[in-house]
Amino acid sequence: MSTATPPPVRRYVSQAVGIGFAVALVCGVGGSFVAEDVVGGLGRLLNHDEFALRVLGWCWGGLPFVVLVLAYSQRHRLSQRAKRGFTYTVTAWAASGALLIPGRHTSAEERFGEAYLDSRPLGFGWAAGFMALFATFLVAGLLAVVWRKLTGTVTRQSVTTLNRGLTVLWVLFTVGGLVAALLAPMP
Template identity: 35%
Template sequence: MRNSPIILLLTVLGRWAKYAPLTAFAVLVLSGVFGDLVVRDVVRWIGDVAGTDELVLRAAGWAWMGGPLVVMTVAFVVRRRLSSPVKAVLTYVMSAVAASSSMLLGHRGDGGREKRFGDVQHLATPLGYGWAAAVLSVIATVVLGLIVLLIVIKVAGKPLPTATQVQVGYGLGGLWIVLLAVSLWLGLTGPLPS
């Protein structure tokens, strides 16, 4: 069991965990720049698997970005029970999956989304809407988190006491969960752009 390939992979990834944000950024850029080459096939495949039901496509779009966020939130809550290699693997895989969803961004040239998605535009619209709702929760969490941290640092002073750090961490975790739930609701029930 000591030389198991999974254990070796976990050990190797655990050593490189500090580079996970760089990996996610690289996947984000590559998916955004070269996503045009594969995005139609990916959207068509999602449509084949999920069907053409708008609600299912919205949920799949939200899950592409929101699913990794939920996994990372759960991992953050139970972080003391997870080993370092498991945390590293979760960080790598989930950040890469979330970053790969940048393929759904609209085309930056003439023709817009119609040119980028072509015959799968009817599938890409609900997928993109669900994805955008999940991204909105990330942006709202970052903005509100920065505001909360600035206020707490102003009130409690620097460096923050350990008890204050724990309370702020739980508060921000709860805020993230609420914002993810709101974004899921918005992604599933909000009106699609016409």
């Protein structure tokens, strides 16, 4: 009896999920040792400019998902090897944001030490980018359930309409996250 090998897409997507968890774990645990140096270095590089740190934070937390959606929309133009490499890179990029999350028994002041003032706008921008994605998934899930209840059966036309609506919703939340990262007052 032979076991069927999964198609290449499934294989590299499942590997990307594993890479994402591994990078998040390493960055989350390792962040307690290097977060102050990394954030301090970024702060010095950007001359401790709050706006630049917010932009960098949003690029760290929100931009990987924008790039992923753009690549997904252009997937027919990418080779299998490019898709695989791209998936691994974007997954590691998104998961590396775990470096900015304080530990369970530590505060942000303890985690970032002297770089705490730089970590605030960087973390705020990261959270604004990531929360836009979270809000999109939450509202999309609720909308899909309500849409299913209202339409009864799923047709090609209803899926196309729902897809267009979800795309507009994603764009609005992403732009809202970027605007919040750049202009919203920090808590």
